[in-house]
Amino acid sequence: MTINLHDLTGQESGIILVETDDGRHMNMVANWGAKDGLPYLFEPMLEPFSFLFLPSEDVHVETERIHSGALNDEIAHDGLEDWNPLDDDLDSDEPCTVYPLSNGWIVIAPKNWN
Numbered sequence: 001m002t003i004n005l006h007d008l009t010g011q012e013s014g015i016i017l018v019e020t021d022d023g024r025h026m027n028m029v030a031n032w033g034a035k036d037g038l039p040y041l042f043e044p045m046l047e048p049f050s051f052l053f054l055p056s057e058d059v060h061v062e063t064e065r066i067h068s069g070a071l072n073d074e075i076a077h078d079g080l081e082d083w084n085p086l087d088d089d090l091d092s093d094e095p096c097t098v099y100p101l102s103n104g105w106i107v108i109a110p111k112n113w114n
Contacts, residue, residue, distance in 0.1 A: 005032040009109035019104035025076035028083040
């Protein structure tokens with residue numbers, strides 16, 4: 001069964017820390033709605049959230065690592081440019097829930113987001 005981020009978080013949006021080839025993470029603000037799969041950026045960017053949702057049958061949540069935290073402590077600080085087209089405040093201390101995935105990505109669901 002493929003992952004569904006809305007079913008996982010109860011939200012339509014959040015931040016995904018996408019692991020790059022060199023092991024660093026990029027913050028990607030995403031609106032996943034009720035779509036199945038994981039969002040991938042694609043070109044050309046026709047709108048702020050131009051994602052292609054791909055099935056992810058082999059990706060699962062590492063449930064033993066789910067935890068609560070503060071947004072500014074949980075986002076990546078790896079020196080990569082954020083994908084944040086609406087300029088959301090990623091440096092806030094807003095409470096969030098963190099869902100590590102088996103592919104190295106991390107889903108962050110800030111409490112006050114949709």
